[in-house]
Amino acid sequence: MSExxxxxxxxSFGKFAAVDGVDLEVRDREFVVLLGPSGCGKTTLLRxxxxxxxxxxxxVFIGDRDSTDLPPxxxxxxxxxxxxxxxxxxxxxxxxxxxxxxxxxxxxxxDERVRSSAGLLHIEELLDRYSSQLSGGQRxxxxxxxxxxxxxxxxxxxxxxxxxxxxxRLEMRAELKTLLQNLxxxxxxxxxxxxxxxSMGDRIAVMNKGRIVQLGNPLEVYDNPSxxxxxxxxxxxxxxFLEAEVSANGGAxxxxxxxxxxxxxxxxxxxxGHNLLLGIRAEAIGVETAAADGLGRAKVIVLEPLGSHxxxxxxxxxxxxxxxxxPDLFPQPESxxxxxxxxxxxxxxxxxxxxxIHTGTEEFATETAVVTT
Amino acid sequence: MAxxxxxxxxxxxxxxxxxxxxxxxxxxxxxxxxxxxSFDAVYEYPKNLVPTDASMESMNIFLESDxxxxxxxxxxYVAAITIVLCLALGTPAGYALARFTFRGGNPFQLALVSxxxxxxxxxxxxxxxxxxxxxxxxxxxxxxxxxxxFTLPLTVLVTASVFAGISYELEEAAMTxxxxxxxxxxxxxxxxALPGVAASAIFVFVTSxxxxxxxxxxxxxxxxxxxxxxxxxxxxxLPYRLAGGFFLLAPALVVxxxxxxxxxxxxxxxxx
Numbered sequence: 186m187s188e189x190x191x192x193x194x195x196x197s198f199g200k201f202a203a204v205d206g207v208d209l210e211v212r213d214r215e216f217v218v219l220l221g222p223s224g225c226g227k228t229t230l231l232r233x234x235x236x237x238x239x240x241x242x243x244x245v246f247i248g249d250r251d252s253t254d255l256p257p258x259x260x261x262x263x264x265x266x267x268x269x270x271x272x273x274x275x276x277x278x279x280x281x282x283x284x285x286x287x288x289x290x291x292x293x294x295x296d297e298r299v300r301s302s303a304g305l306l307h308i309e310e311l312l313d314r315y316s317s318q319l320s321g322g323q324r325x326x327x328x329x330x331x332x333x334x335x336x337x338x339x340x341x342x343x344x345x346x347x348x349x350x351x352x353x354r355l356e357m358r359a360e361l362k363t364l365l366q367n368l369x370x371x372x373x374x375x376x377x378x379x380x381x382x383x384s385m386g387d388r389i390a391v392m393n394k395g396r397i398v399q400l401g402n403p404l405e406v407y408d409n410p411s412x413x414x415x416x417x418x419x420x421x422x423x424x425x426f427l428e429a430e431v432s433a434n435g436g437a438x439x440x441x442x443x444x445x446x447x448x449x450x451x452x453x454x455x456x457x458g459h460n461l462l463l464g465i466r467a468e469a470i471g472v473e474t475a476a477a478d479g480l481g482r483a484k485v486i487v488l489e490p491l492g493s494h495x496x497x498x499x500x501x502x503x504x505x506x507x508x509x510x511x512p513d514l515f516p517q518p519e520s521x522x523x524x525x526x527x528x529x530x531x532x533x534x535x536x537x538x539x540x541x542i543h544t545g546t547e548e549f550a551t552e553t554a555v556v557t558t
Numbered sequence: 559m560a561x562x563x564x565x566x567x568x569x570x571x572x573x574x575x576x577x578x579x580x581x582x583x584x585x586x587x588x589x590x591x592x593x594x595x596s597f598d599a600v601y602e603y604p605k606n607l608v609p610t611d612a613s614m615e616s617m618n619i620f621l622e623s624d625x626x627x628x629x630x631x632x633x634x635y636v637a638a639i640t641i642v643l644c645l646a647l648g649t650p651a652g653y654a655l656a657r658f659t660f661r662g663g664n665p666f667q668l669a670l671v672s673x674x675x676x677x678x679x680x681x682x683x684x685x686x687x688x689x690x691x692x693x694x695x696x697x698x699x700x701x702x703x704x705x706x707x708f709t710l711p712l713t714v715l716v717t718a719s720v721f722a723g724i725s726y727e728l729e730e731a732a733m734t735x736x737x738x739x740x741x742x743x744x745x746x747x748x749x750x751a752l753p754g755v756a757a758s759a760i761f762v763f764v765t766s767x768x769x770x771x772x773x774x775x776x777x778x779x780x781x782x783x784x785x786x787x788x789x790x791x792x793x794x795x796l797p798y799r800l801a802g803g804f805f806l807l808a809p810a811l812v813v814x815x816x817x818x819x820x821x822x823x824x825x826x827x828x829x830x
Contacts, residue, residue, distance in 0.1 A: 235730075235734055236733075236734075237730050237733070237734070256733070256738065257730075257733040257734045258733060258734070258735075258736045258737060258738060262734060263734060263735070264730075264731065264734040266727050266730070266731055268725060268727050270725065270727040270728050270730070270731035272728060272731075272732075272746060273728075273750065274746075274749045274750055283732070283735050283736075284735035284736055287735055287736025287737060288736055331731075331735070335735065335736075341734075
């Protein structure tokens with residue numbers, strides 16, 4: 186059993202607070218991704234868990250042990266480094282066997298585990314090579330094989346795919362996910378790549394400026410961002426944010442944007458008294474080529490065909506929006522289109538604090554999808 | 559027109575390389591053949607450049623001279639002690655400079671470099687007086703200590719740059735795999751630094767083996783080879799000097815020759 190618990194962990198480098206009070210609980214065998222831009226403290230947090238950095242304040246628990254003051258070798262962890270850190274003076278076999286030898290395992294055990302780990306990563310035929318004779322992708326596999334060979338309770342990965350080229354990264358992402366599903370280890374995975382985070386994690390902890398700003402499963406984080414930072418960081422394109430004013434008159438309320446206004450149904454009481462930002466995902470905006478009731482007019486600036494869909498940049502009043510539309514629709518630049526904002530997919534944010542305001546009428550993408558199909 | 563010009567450039571480069579090689583190799587060659595020739599051949603003029611009568615006559619004259627074998631042994635001891643002390647003190651110091659930021663780290667490094675700025679001659683008298691007071695004048699260990707003082711700063715700087723070139727992540731990886739700091743150093747950083755450490759060992763050896771000033775200053779009877787030769791130079795015949803020159807030259811060349819292979823070929827990769 187190896188759940189992980191951070192309690193009010195702080196770590197500063199000089200005056201810079203890299204990790205600024207993090208509380209996080211990771212369940213046994215869970216796969217949690219730490220996601221954030223560079224400098225957000227995600228790698229520092231991982232290194233605090235590994236014991237490679239000493240925390241200034243707070244506690245770190247691994248399993249039921251307070252590991253705050255334990256050296257790395259006593260934490261029953263294994264780590265994959267961004268640079269892979271494959272030992273250049275040892276053959277692949279000895280690299281994978283290194284941790285097992287440190288644990289003084291018997292020779293047959295070592296041999297069996299080295300070969301089975303190498304087998305899982307498909308590098309059996311490389312066991313006799315040195316790291317300088319391997320490609321980047323192969324080195325990456327060696328680093329993962331070395332980490333899983335010791336069967337550590339906790340597996341830590343620090344941007345393991347970021348040094349691979351795009352195609353290899355895609356391939357390795359799926360392979361790594363399959364591999365980790367079959368292991369019993371609790372995994373903490375650090376990345377700045379939101380697609381990696383969305384596609385791999387059981388839960389995602391989005392970090393910014395040394396704090397965790399949102400913790401949730403991938404869809405939740407994507408569809409219901411806790412603030413404008415998360416909405417803007419996750420998703421490609423990022424969430425659209427439009428300045429809005431909501432006025433209630435009787436039963437219905439009206440939302441006014443710079444490019445037009447529309448009727449709001451449902452509960453809007455929570456919005457009163459805030460300067461508002463309306464957040465909406467590119468795929469939650471419907472596009473019509475003819476005017477109709479309740480649609481806002483917008484001018485097409487750029488059309489980017491992406492194969493699976495077309496990405497439209499449009500200007501609506503003072504706002505610029507990214508809209509994703511079906512791949513067979515090609516509105517020409519400078520032409521007019523009409524937009525419909527899916528009411529249930531609108532996320533309200535406070536313009537001053539950036540924090541999400543919940544009205545109780547939001548629906549998740551999954552639920553909407555079920556309704557429409 | 560481009561092709562001939564490249565060719566001319568290449569020819570010039572080869573000629574220049576040959577000239578440099580000849581400049582270095584010719585004296586080595588002459589000393590070597592003279593050291594292994596008969597007494598008469600040494601004085602022969604014009605010189606026979608292809609040795610026909612290899613003989614141990616010159617060598618024997620040298621080796622049988624008073625104090626030569628003793629001083630040769632002493633030189634070997636001094637060099638060995640110097641290397642051991644230099645590496646034992648210099649490698650950890652270099653590692654510390656490369657891995658840790660500590661108060662005074664930069665001034666320390668500057669101080670190391672500045673030790674080479676003072677000519678030896680200005681510390682000669684204080685050095686001799688100190689040795690006399692402490693009572694280590696005219697001893698092998700005394701000469702070795704002086705050599706350590708000369709070579710240690712550069713050993714520290716060289717090993718520091720070697721360790722700085724080895725990613726700390728490798729040691730961190732070892733620590734997550736069960737090493738403590740010391741065993742991570744021993745199993746990872748040290749083996750990886752070995753070529754560089756060996757290079758500074760060569761430097762220390764050559765410096766100590768050929769060092770004459772401190773050795774001559776600090777010893778009277780317990781002379782190392784260079785000191786012994788310096789003392790006997792003006793009173794000894796040419797074959798003696800040439801054979802002695804060979805002894806000063808040869809060990810350094812042999813050491814460099816054997817370690818060179820190790821410096822260049824490591825872990826399945828040839829560094830060119």
